[in-house]
Amino acid sequence: MIMAPISSDLLHCINHDEWTSAIVAASLQVMCQIVTAAGNTAEALRREISGNCTAMRTMQIILDCEDCGEELCVLAIKILTQLDMENRESFICKLLAIFTANKDSHIRGLAGEKLATLSVESEHNAKIILNKNDDFVRRLTEVLLQDESNECRITAAWILESLCIRHYTDEDDECVKRLKEIMIDVMPKVLREVLHYGPNTKEAAEDTGLSTQASCESCDLEKGQRGDDSQDSIRNYYTSAEPGDVHCNDGQLQAELLSFSVMVFDKLIDADPNLPQKVVAIAPQDSVFSLARKLKEMVERYRLSAHPPVDCLRMLKLTTKIVIAIMKSIDWHWDEDMESLKISLSKALEKMSDFDGLMIISSAGRDHGVVEKRSDVTLGSLIKEAFVLLDKIKSRKLEIVPVIALSRET
Template identity: 30%
Template sequence: MLVLAIVLLPIVVLYLLGLYASTAISLWRLIQHDFGGDGGTNKKPALVILYSLAMAQGVVFLYMIVHAWGAKIGIVKLVAHSYELQEDSELVSGYLDASIKGCMKEPSFARGRNLITYAVDKLMEFDKSRDSYLCGVKILSKVVRLDSMEFRSQQVLAKELLTGSPSLIRHLLETMGPRSPYDRDIREHAARVVAHVAGGIHLDSFPGGVIGCVSALLPEEYEEGGDHWLWEDLERQWLLEECERRRWLLKPPRPPVTIDGMVEASKVLVEQGLLILRKLAADEDNCRVISNAPGLVCKIMAPLTSAKLHGDYHDQWSGIATESMKLVLSLMAAPGTGEVQSQISSNMKAITGILDCRECAVLLKRRATQILLDLSLETQPPGGRVFIWMLLLIFVLPDDFFDTTISSVGWVKKRRYIRRLAGEKLQAAEQSVGGVISDLGTAIAENDPYMAHAAMILGHLWAHCSDEYLEQVKQCVFDVMPKVLREILRRPPARPAADDLENGRDSSRDQQDLERREDIMLKKSLISFCRTIHDTRWELTARVDEIADEVMSELGERGHGIMYLLSSAESKVSKYQIRRVR
């Protein structure tokens, strides 16, 4: 500390008094010259002192600039990291510059201001500066996506400021709409902002505008003409990027995209469009407008009825189908929306196909079953065993455990009816709750093709079911846990030898690669099931650890509890995946 004080004290004194000292000395010597006689012996020391003072001031000034620049970079990085704006840190830098400039003019400028108010102010400049408007859109898009509770107040503020300005909402709709002059990325940002405020929009206040712009985000169909809906989007994107590149003469062309990449990029706009409609549908008046909009219901149903999208791009399709189903359930629950029921009834095969699909997630199958129940399905659909499991899941566990997002008032009321109907269907099928729980265990023990789904359902029941069914669930879990752990520890199928290709056995290699991928996905699902079992019933952790140690003992290894076993298994699964990629 003493050394630091000795070094810094002269700098501080020089910084505070240097300007005054140099001015006073200069004035004194201008009035009273002392050149040291005719030879001017004092001129050289005087010049040394003068230049030294000037040099010292320059060093201090340079230090101030470097310090301010470094501090700015540090602040920008910190804020950008907090708001997940690392790739767009120039947006935060602009906010900091504007704040400093405003505070220099008026010290109270920053009072009541933050990144949200800055972004909304930038949006207000849409008729003056294109770049300022896009800056506001990007910032708000990032902020509304943050899940942390510390940003909730800012997200509420953004919603209040935007809903209080219909002109801003109209301009955001135009930005994401069919005649937008912007590329896909900007349209996605605008769509996210609109989705954030959609719950507060009344369609009567925007006649035709909202529905037309949102509808433009949804392809009319996915089947006819192959992938033309992707190529149209890609062509639009390429033209906009080419114009932008020619405008600035600096941006290099993007690398070529694959079909999977196109689907992944296009699905974001589709998901956001469906999310906007679902939030709008929380209001019954909006629900009727959506249901009566020409052709809109067909667009909403298109992802669910597309065998091509479901079969060829399943991972991307799942997110779109989830949003589509949530919206369909909300629309079906609203009064006066008979077109939705008739549209779904005519595409029953697509809905039941979700129950048959081995790749579709449990929650997606749950929503498909809810749709079938709402249509008062008289006969049990194909894949009846999975259908019975879904009836159990709906009857025992309410929707509140799975979906906390905004729902329409009609759907909140109707889901009680659907839950009761699921119980009645179980009785009609002569299935008790205990019997279905036992069947879940049987499916796991017998390596049923839907073994992963049975495990996930059993995990949900373990975590959330009431005391009425807990003992049955506990017994089933303890019975199947050894089988599950052995399956997790089992090595995946070996890849075919390299000389198989030379012998013309390429198809066999592809088949074994497929089996290997399916085995890895099964292991991941079972590991997730085991983590749920371990993490949600702490009072039973000791028993679960005992089972894990017994399984390890059978393999001739020392047990260290289930978490050690799962961590080791996850590491091996990751290695298998890396080898497959190579």
């Protein structure tokens, strides 16, 4: 009886009358509560709904129908995501089409959220996205780089990360090879934005595929030194940045872009020997805009930030991972910017070490006293690894200087 308005396709038979829309909406609302409930009874009801072919077909029609309205589409997506479907591929393709349509709406955000969930929970679901061809992956990267909605950009990063993490070991899969090629092409463009390189011109925007935005060189670090930790001061800090300053206006977006860059370095650095050169190419070759200086500015930004400590800690960990990844992949030469980077990392560790320890204790409490023994869970362990790499670079310089001096004397 609950499914009757859906299984009979009342909505389209009566041509979207007001009373039919209300009845169908009520039916979908109850079905949504059923499929998201826990317990054996709910599981049995999910199987019954999944077995009703006419009801499943009607919900698919709702997603394709321009007259059904957003509320009905949202409910249909929530229900279908929870059910076993014979034609899962068709549903995922529909979600992809909605999410990459670049039209701001609640249904678009929900479609992206469900896509991320489906791609993580099942390798089969992730394969559907990859195996269609590279068009869907390309469209996801367009959302990641160009979309006006930060929420959709974050979701696109989640989906792409899940695809790479699940499939980067399938070396012989042509779809995976194509995925790697696209991710390696995209990562320097993401890192360019992360490091505040712009783009500031139309030509730069066309070259990187990013929207033109103001440079963030003048981001005011003084705001991060205020002693007031009230919610008002934090809210003021979020809203006081210059236009285009994604780092200050949207911390979550910045975190996801950093996480995406770290993932590409970790998983795909061996897939393209030219990736280090592509990373170096994002930075103008002069001391003012060196990679080391940009990374140092990022460390200082989060060290002095008025954001909640848990957010700053996460951003500092991700930034340090980027430092490590770049130093491992690029043949750097020691200079004063690298010395400043090392000093900034040391100050960040001094400020955050106590809070980092508190977070470990808190995590242990949630895990019933069991702390995972992972070398990369603390900021201290990450900075220690970065210092080892920095010291190696510095020692190479010290070894080269006497050789040069002896050559000149000769």
